[in-house]
Amino acid sequence: MCEGETIGSNLGRYADFVGLHTTLRLRRRLFGHACRPYTKLPSGILHLAEETCDYWGLQAEKIILEHTEFNYATLTLPEAQKLTLFSNMLSQPAGRCFRRSACGWVGERASRFRYCEHCLSEWRRKRVCPYRILCHQLPGVYLCYLHSNILKGVKKQFSEDITDQTLTALRSKDDEQILITTSIEHKDAIEDVAKRSARYLRGVDRLPSLTSFRDLLREAGLVRSSGETDHRGLIESMLTHFGAEYCWLAGLTGQKMNAWSRNIADVRSTCEPSHAFMFIAAESVLYRRSASPGSFVPSIRKGIRDKEGAQFSQAEIECLRTRWHSIVRSARPDKRITAAYRIDSKLYRTLSRYDHLWFMAYNRDNRTPPGRSLYVPQGIKNSASNPGGD
Ligand SMILES: [Zn+2]
Known part of the structure; x- marks a missing residue:
């Protein structure tokens, strides 16, 4: 199993290797039930971990957290x-089980299967078999955050009921880059969504609280003096931030933005929360708006003042976090945090001082060993033996 690979991609590669025309029987054997290809949050993962232990050698918890x-x-x-x-995903499905899938996002027009040409050339160089990366298939993720490269969409039509296709089988010469006419500003915004999505997928961050989102709306100048939220203003900001083409392709409609904004503004709202993608898109635009000077008059600065008077807004802190994250990611894997400290000790001190809680938690989770420990729901952490260890 490669890093960030989908389960289906791996089964497809296996099927190719041994010459199977369909993965249906293989899936039944591995999951212990008829689990359809392209199921995003499958059940029977304990069974799957046992069946694949000689091949993958992965704990069930790790499969769920890193490969779904x-x-x-x-x-x-x-x-x-x-x-x-x-726990539903660990065990066998009991009748019709609860499914909340990331494909619950409707209206996306871009191809569901996307890949990065730069990843492909890297694999070619390293003689790695091409595989489907989980993160590239998330709603609104049209850019590879590793290569800052716009993804290509698979054009080929195929039946999703018979087998798991490999990326090699899905690709064709007709595939085109998504968003051909994107400007630099829009590309930045789209990259931001890709990065945030990747971080949330890996469980590095938690979503800001609803109260923080209300603060962000205020900071971004989208709350009137009467206390009313400027829903129209938010929709316009999103359109400007991402560009109409992206919104159209991603299915980011005015209706969805409006619903999100009203939900956030209403403290007593009991509605089903919006999709993760809606939150990520809103978070991205609000941080950007708060960060660009002149676009509004900040009513609250959530920054922290130090003796010299240096002050960091939430957006600036975000930037520092992103920088630290990319340094840690690129640092030598045997001593991540120490190596990252050597690369930028100033950044280390700044974050340690001004964003202490996040910084400590992040470093704890990304230290080696015990490895890239991902978000594990409380209670599971104790029962599983070293789910995040590598
Ligand atoms: Zn890439």
């Missing part, structure tokens, strides 16, 4: 529901 959309799909769910879904 679990972290992303449950981003907006309360802890109790996350736990229920997690």
